[in-house]
Amino acid sequence: xxxxxxxxxxxxxxxxxxFLERLxxxxxxxxxxxxxxxxxxxxxxxxxxxxxxxxxRTLVPPKKxxxxxxxxxxxxxxxxxxxxxxxxxxxxxxxxxxCDLAGIAYLDTVFLSDPPDPGYAxxxxxxxxxxxxxxxxxxxxxxxxxxxxxxxxxxxxREGGYLLQAGTPRGEAIGSAARELxxxxxxxxxxxxxxxxxxAPQDPQLxxxxxxxxxRFAELCLSCGACSVCxxxxxxxxxxxxxxxxxxxxRLREWDNxxxxxxxxxxxxxxxxxxxxxxxxxxxxxKFCGFSPLQGMVSCVGCGRCKSACPVEIDLRELIxxxxxxxxxxx
Amino acid sequence: MRSxxxxxxxxxxxxxxxxxxxADTALFRVAPAPAALAALARFVPxxxxxxxxxxxxxxxxxxxxxxxxxxxxxxxxxxxxHVTKLLHDALPGQPLGLRGPFGTGFPVREMAGSPVLLLAxxxxxxxxRSLLFHLLRHRDDFGEITLMYGARxxxxxxxxxxxxxxxxxxxxxxxxxxxxxxxxxAGDFSCAVGLLPxxxxxxxxxxxxSFAAVCGxxxxxxxxxxxxxxxxxxxxxxLLSLERRMRCGIGRCCHCAVGQLLCCTDGPVFRLxxxxxxxxxx
Numbered sequence: 060x061x062x063x064x065x066x067x068x069x070x071x072x073x074x075x076x077x078f079l080e081r082l083x084x085x086x087x088x089x090x091x092x093x094x095x096x097x098x099x100x101x102x103x104x105x106x107x108x109x110x111x112x113x114x115x116r117t118l119v120p121p122k123k124x125x126x127x128x129x130x131x132x133x134x135x136x137x138x139x140x141x142x143x144x145x146x147x148x149x150x151x152x153x154x155x156x157x158c159d160l161a162g163i164a165y166l167d168t169v170f171l172s173d174p175p176d177p178g179y180a181x182x183x184x185x186x187x188x189x190x191x192x193x194x195x196x197x198x199x200x201x202x203x204x205x206x207x208x209x210x211x212x213x214x215x216x217r218e219g220g221y222l223l224q225a226g227t228p229r230g231e232a233i234g235s236a237a238r239e240l241x242x243x244x245x246x247x248x249x250x251x252x253x254x255x256x257x258x259a260p261q262d263p264q265l266x267x268x269x270x271x272x273x274x275r276f277a278e279l280c281l282s283c284g285a286c287s288v289c290x291x292x293x294x295x296x297x298x299x300x301x302x303x304x305x306x307x308x309x310r311l312r313e314w315d316n317x318x319x320x321x322x323x324x325x326x327x328x329x330x331x332x333x334x335x336x337x338x339x340x341x342x343x344x345x346k347f348c349g350f351s352p353l354q355g356m357v358s359c360v361g362c363g364r365c366k367s368a369c370p371v372e373i374d375l376r377e378l379i380x381x382x383x384x385x386x387x388x389x390x
Numbered sequence: 391m392r393s394x395x396x397x398x399x400x401x402x403x404x405x406x407x408x409x410x411x412x413a414d415t416a417l418f419r420v421a422p423a424p425a426a427l428a429a430l431a432r433f434v435p436x437x438x439x440x441x442x443x444x445x446x447x448x449x450x451x452x453x454x455x456x457x458x459x460x461x462x463x464x465x466x467x468x469x470x471x472h473v474t475k476l477l478h479d480a481l482p483g484q485p486l487g488l489r490g491p492f493g494t495g496f497p498v499r500e501m502a503g504s505p506v507l508l509l510a511x512x513x514x515x516x517x518x519r520s521l522l523f524h525l526l527r528h529r530d531d532f533g534e535i536t537l538m539y540g541a542r543x544x545x546x547x548x549x550x551x552x553x554x555x556x557x558x559x560x561x562x563x564x565x566x567x568x569x570x571x572x573x574x575x576a577g578d579f580s581c582a583v584g585l586l587p588x589x590x591x592x593x594x595x596x597x598x599x600s601f602a603a604v605c606g607x608x609x610x611x612x613x614x615x616x617x618x619x620x621x622x623x624x625x626x627x628x629l630l631s632l633e634r635r636m637r638c639g640i641g642r643c644c645h646c647a648v649g650q651l652l653c654c655t656d657g658p659v660f661r662l663x664x665x666x667x668x669x670x671x672x
Binding site for chain 1: 398399442447468607641656667670
């Protein structure tokens with residue numbers, strides 16, 4: 060932790076707007092806002108007045124900055140494929156909660172491992188993350204430390220302002236660029252506690268257990284896929300190619316959804332996950348047990364989006380002993 | 391910033407020729423560009439490549455021969471979807487794309503010295519033909535080679551003349567069977583009528599030392615693994631080539647998980663012992 064390197068680390072509320080304006084030097088400033096339809100979302104902060112730091116959770120998690128819903132991977136033109144041009148924009152994403160930061164850290168593990176995904180890597184390199192502490196609500200179930208700096212710069216709410224902790228050289232550079240806006244912290248910054256997940260890795264055999272909830276969930280589930288769309292660590296994708304009138308074609312990567320029936324389909328008519336029960340089990344396995352190199356890694360970060368978005372109130376954590384519910388809730 | 395090598399970018403390749411094998415299945419001979427050919431030098435039978443048909447997309451296909459031997463690659467493809475339809479309509483000279491090889495192949499080094507039983511159903515003959523070519527090329531390294539191949543009807547049996555010629559030369563024992571057969575004209579090569587597991591039941595072999603390599607439709611595995619285990623083949627020596635729809639081939643898209651394993655990187659060839667606790671695998 061290099062928080063001390065900043066020296067002055069306290070930002071008074073009255074200086075917040077000036078600080079945000081200063082952030083624009085480092086890229087296009089984005090943060091939590093509320094849309095005209097009343098939906099919380101990360102969007103460009105053209106006007107600082109649109110910033111809503113009292114947000115609970117955005118409907119769509121910040122993964123959209125790293126994995127666009129649809130992106131071009133390749134173009135075919137004049138007899139050969141070539142990689143699509145990389146995005147090279149700089150974005151400063153302000154006001155990200157610790158659970159979403161943990162989600163991005165998980166996506167980094169997936170997409171920056173060998174072989175790194177060029178599109179993801181380019182967007183990640185251009186993304187500055189400024190985290191902020193939060194107040195958990197009824198849907199939250201993380202035991203992430205409420206204040207941690209798995210990001211470039213982390214703001215912990217204190218009486219009358221924020222305590223700043225830099226997590227990277229870029230965070231330190233931001234602190235330096237805003238030096239005259241900062242004051243000496245009234246208290247030294249607390250040592251960042253180690254983050255831990257609310258749920259321990261699960262035994263994959265639990266998915267075949269006789270737990271009565273499996274059948275109940277399968278009857279209720281609408282296969283709408285909302286839980287996966289809004290999950291900060293769901294990343295599975297489909298790849299499609301479309302011909303162009305010019306004679307070439309474009310290959311696109313799009314978010315896919317393991318709750319959708321065609322997710323397990325193969326050529327011909329076979330489908331390895333034709334039933335809702337099988338698809339729910341697949342999601343359970345991916346979230347709480349992990350696939351292949353990530354076996355034993357829980358990707359649920361406790362943001363509560365799936366529970367708040369599910370139209371039939373399915374909460375897969377109820378399957379886990381002590382995972383959810385009034386008696387088994389997390390501490 | 392796009393200086394990283396792009397794992398999604400296929401190498402160029404060209405369609406050289408197509409040979410119709412049945413009403414909906416053809417053998418495509420493809421010429422990979424040098425870079426693709428260099429990558430294919432590490433090919434092990436049972437691995438797959440991602441074949442791109444421009445304008446349509448990409449499909450995972452297990453080569454049906456040993457790619458690179460003569461600088462070309464044979465892909466046995468059934469016309470079942472969007473991409474394969476465009477491939478079937480393509481003319482020689484059509485530009486294609488190739489990525490891979492991906493995944494695990496058959497453990498050919500470990501199989502050395504043992505008898506090998508190949509069990510193919512329908513289009514499942516394609517990857518096993520590649521394995522068969524490997525076994526025949528290194529004939530002295532392996533024990534007895536037996537191929538049991540089942541198809542729905544005689545006209546759907548792929549590579550029949552080729553397999554019969556190899557068997558006639560003494561390279562392997564060949565058993566062919568079809569589910570249904572109309573009256574076959576005299577003089578035509580005839581085969582048994584019945585299912586593969588029935589064929590296996592009457593078959594005597596050194597089960598304790600043998601490896602069994604199986605590839606076919608999902609229903610085939612469920613029938614055969616019981617028979618093979620009953621005959622005494624160890625679960626670690628029953629090799630199953632599974633089918634899933636691999637979109638990326640590099641363990642990212644998450645369409646192909648078999649339990650917690652990914653078909654594209656941990657498979658597509660699995661040992662039965664790996665799949666024992668995964669009821670939905672077969």
